[in-house]
Amino acid sequence: MSTFKTKNSRREFIRNVSLASGGMILSFNWLASCSSSERELKALPKNWFELNGYLKIGDNGLATVMSPNPEIGQNVKTSMPMLVAEELDIDWNNVLVEQAPLNVGLFGNWQIAGGSRSIGNSWVPLRQAGATARKMLLMAAASAWSVPVNELTTSDGIITHKLSGKSDHYGVFAEQASHLEVPEEVELKEIADYKIIGHSKKNVDGKNIVTGKPLFGLDIYKEGMLTAMIVHPPAFGKVLKSFDASSVINMPGIKDVFTINTFNDEEARGWSDVTAFNEQVVIVGESTWQVIKAKKALKVEWKNMSKTIIKQAGWGGNATDVSIPTGLENTIDHNKNLIDYSSLPLQTARKNGNPEKAFKEAAKVLERTYTAPFRAHNTMEPMNFFADVTEERVILSGPVQTPEAAEGSVATRLKMPREKIEVHLSRMGGGFGRRLYGSFVVESALISQHMKAPIKLVYTREDDMTYGTYRPAYSLKYRAAIDKDNNLTAIHVIGGGIPESPLHENRFPAGALDNYLAEKWVIPSNITIGAYRAPRSNFNASAEQSFLDELAETLGKDPLEFRLELLKRAQENPVGERNDYDAKRYAGVLELVKKNAKWGAQDKKNLKRGVAAYYCHQSYVANVVDVRMDGNKPVIDQVFAAVDCGIVVNPDAAINLAEGGTVDGIGTAMYGELSFVDGVPQQDNFDKYRQIRHHEAPNKIYVDFVKSDIAPTGMGEPPYPPVQAALANAIYSASGKRLYHQPFIHELNS
Amino acid sequence: MAHFTLNVNGASHQVDVEPDTPILWVLRDHLNLVGTKYGCGIAQCGACTIHLNGMATRACQLQVSMVGNSEITTIEGLSENGEHPVQQAWLEEDVPQCGYCQTGQIMSAVSLLKNNPHPSDEQIEMGMSGNLCRCGTYTRIKKAIKRASNN
Numbered sequence A: 001m002s003t004f005k006t007k008n009s010r011r012e013f014i015r016n017v018s019l020a021s022g023g024m025i026l027s028f029n030w031l032a033s034c035s036s037s038e039r040e041l042k043a044l045p046k047n048w049f050e051l052n053g054y055l056k057i058g059d060n061g062l063a064t065v066m067s068p069n070p071e072i073g074q075n076v077k078t079s080m081p082m083l084v085a086e087e088l089d090i091d092w093n094n095v096l097v098e099q100a101p102l103n104v105g106l107f108g109n110w111q112i113a114g115g116s117r118s119i120g121n122s123w124v125p126l127r128q129a130g131a132t133a134r135k136m137l138l139m140a141a142a143s144a145w146s147v148p149v150n151e152l153t154t155s156d157g158i159i160t161h162k163l164s165g166k167s168d169h170y171g172v173f174a175e176q177a178s179h180l181e182v183p184e185e186v187e188l189k190e191i192a193d194y195k196i197i198g199h200s201k202k203n204v205d206g207k208n209i210v211t212g213k214p215l216f217g218l219d220i221y222k223e224g225m226l227t228a229m230i231v232h233p234p235a236f237g238k239v240l241k242s243f244d245a246s247s248v249i250n251m252p253g254i255k256d257v258f259t260i261n262t263f264n265d266e267e268a269r270g271w272s273d274v275t276a277f278n279e280q281v282v283i284v285g286e287s288t289w290q291v292i293k294a295k296k297a298l299k300v301e302w303k304n305m306s307k308t309i310i311k312q313a314g315w316g317g318n319a320t321d322v323s324i325p326t327g328l329e330n331t332i333d334h335n336k337n338l339i340d341y342s343s344l345p346l347q348t349a350r351k352n353g354n355p356e357k358a359f360k361e362a363a364k365v366l367e368r369t370y371t372a373p374f375r376a377h378n379t380m381e382p383m384n385f386f387a388d389v390t391e392e393r394v395i396l397s398g399p400v401q402t403p404e405a406a407e408g409s410v411a412t413r414l415k416m417p418r419e420k421i422e423v424h425l426s427r428m429g430g431g432f433g434r435r436l437y438g439s440f441v442v443e444s445a446l447i448s449q450h451m452k453a454p455i456k457l458v459y460t461r462e463d464d465m466t467y468g469t470y471r472p473a474y475s476l477k478y479r480a481a482i483d484k485d486n487n488l489t490a491i492h493v494i495g496g497g498i499p500e501s502p503l504h505e506n507r508f509p510a511g512a513l514d515n516y517l518a519e520k521w522v523i524p525s526n527i528t529i530g531a532y533r534a535p536r537s538n539f540n541a542s543a544e545q546s547f548l549d550e551l552a553e554t555l556g557k558d559p560l561e562f563r564l565e566l567l568k569r570a571q572e573n574p575v576g577e578r579n580d581y582d583a584k585r586y587a588g589v590l591e592l593v594k595k596n597a598k599w600g601a602q603d604k605k606n607l608k609r610g611v612a613a614y615y616c617h618q619s620y621v622a623n624v625v626d627v628r629m630d631g632n633k634p635v636i637d638q639v640f641a642a643v644d645c646g647i648v649v650n651p652d653a654a655i656n657l658a659e660g661g662t663v664d665g666i667g668t669a670m671y672g673e674l675s676f677v678d679g680v681p682q683q684d685n686f687d688k689y690r691q692i693r694h695h696e697a698p699n700k701i702y703v704d705f706v707k708s709d710i711a712p713t714g715m716g717e718p719p720y721p722p723v724q725a726a727l728a729n730a731i732y733s734a735s736g737k738r739l740y741h742q743p744f745i746h747e748l749n750s
Numbered sequence B: 001m002a003h004f005t006l007n008v009n010g011a012s013h014q015v016d017v018e019p020d021t022p023i024l025w026v027l028r029d030h031l032n033l034v035g036t037k038y039g040c041g042i043a044q045c046g047a048c049t050i051h052l053n054g055m056a057t058r059a060c061q062l063q064v065s066m067v068g069n070s071e072i073t074t075i076e077g078l079s080e081n082g083e084h085p086v087q088q089a090w091l092e093e094d095v096p097q098c099g100y101c102q103t104g105q106i107m108s109a110v111s112l113l114k115n116n117p118h119p120s121d122e123q124i125e126m127g128m129s130g131n132l133c134r135c136g137t138y139t140r141i142k143k144a145i146k147r148a149s150n151n
Ligand code: FES
Pocket: B037, B038, B039, B040, B041, B042, B043, B044, B045, B046, B047, B048, B049, B058, B059, B060, B061
């Protein structure tokens, strides 16, 4: 056992508990049905006793565990409580789970779904919360039975004193335990003793999902609630000129038409306060269809944006003035710039050795440019939020990945102290980074304030797709110098984008080469961007791992062995000060996928396959993809994924995430793009924006994990990037066609 | 506004709405049946799938005035408490990630299996291709449909 100091003093715990369970918060738990599950639970207890802010024990031995982080489909609502339950040492069948509201005082400042960090960041505190409660229950039992606490053992929620033969469940001691001091130190279990962590547990919301219970933000309906929608400029680079409220105000059910300014010009915008259209028209009505109809009928005029400067703060950083370019942009111009940026200044991001010399002396240079378009997140549930604002308090409820930042933005905008704002989290119909940017939360609060009524702001699919925080358009040029003896002597990478570069200059193959140069460029744009599942990595992997494949071929090497060779160098004799990856773990996933896919035996079976691997969000993933071509169309027979994410908390759920990341990666590489003509997004719904569908998904996905006792690392994002390159490399081996420009569907059909 | 009497999940309901209101919004806004989801509004995602006289139908495309006496079944009416074999198969395979698309997927799968109790892989893929899952649970959905078809 390892001993950990508990962080919270007794007083803090009491304060935190009262915050977490304050009558006001519980009374607004409209999504209360969220807490049951398909497991057959005992009857509910008569009394609950709170042992700390994360959990309470019922008099019949049932436990309720709070899940602090937003649930976007990454399954933290199941896997985080598993950490608590493990150390509480209770039967998982006797655990109820509740989604916690925002409570920074209790849960710290990482109540956020982002960066694949939910499990990693809570690994110690959540287990500690369980262990602390267990120890308090033991102390209560020891005093009730008048025996030394160290003679007691627990198992599945039962405390036993072997010597006297006494034994009883936690519920018997819960009240007594709730009055005890929080112990200063607790012991945490050894991995070998885990009964819950590492053992698959089904989604605690599973039954509610398959029976259609109200779980999501859009499912919030409250007495007196109105529905609000926005009408935003049709093009990036346009702003509101005028609107004619009389064109819709008399339509059935319509209550009001007005404008809002999401952010104040005087206040600096926070990092998550991203909006392309600060001023918008709002239509409020009684029901959704009435507002949709009014939205279509509204007479509104737009004009070109003039030069705009906004005050914007970075991650906790100081605010700087950011100038938004004017003009109406076109994908045709973007695409030219992604390939030819020779007029732009390049910034050196990393240099090792003397790459210039290596290229000068090279016998052969392999040079390839890869590009990818803007992409919309397209969560299945469009953006929405509920707000009920009065003079005294603000209640916000819905799907947002960054509740704390959203609360801060609303506090600033409404000039309301944070203490008067409550934020409740619904289950989210997808996130992928889109819901990190909660400007829609501020919009909902402003609308409710104006209406003096509870409202639900709903984006139509078209709003959601054409008013986003997109994945930028990216470009990566790779160059490799090969000497006359066919040795790789240098790699040069230039990463650029509109308006952000995808470059990760300290990632592999940096560190594996004596001579290495990484440079970057950007072109500003008025198209709003944001984090998108595995930001930057989502394209880096595709370009880098496609290039390494072609490079291996040029060198006459097996692509998988070539990567292992580079990683061996990086492991044994790394180049440079800072390499962001662990070469051993990186090689580990390649070795595992090599074994599982029987790499090398492919010639016998006539398989057309590609390999790729990538590191991001502290985890490592390698893929082998097998395809056959049906004309220009790749048919994906099977995908192997080998993952190293440290300890796997909930294996089947992690497999599900890896499967989903694989499918998403294939869809990204093959199909989706958001293009612009005169600033107008050309795709505004799923008839034009192509998302991967059932028949385009792989027939089989085999996921395997490297056995590890390293603390858990990211799982939501890492399985998504490398499969894109593994697919491109497989298509090459099946068709002889190298693919450089996403979405591949265009190149395949040309 | 006009009065309509609808037959939903075996019970009769009165609503007072515009005649062109899609059944999707009647179910969600007026009948408190929110298991039927909005995803696109243009018959492209399948999130709103219901059964009309037993046939899978996109609720976003069906105006309330067209329904008449037809029987509407929503996910809430598929079974009392999730006992339908397709729902059970979904739970056994632990299909959902975010879960938003899954009620529509289930309604489509039920209809698929009704017309073809033992579909091939290809028939499943084609039969389900109108239902998007942004989280990419397609391989699990296929497994769940096969499991349900074997039961
Ligand atoms: S909402 Fe009806 S098919 Fe998408």
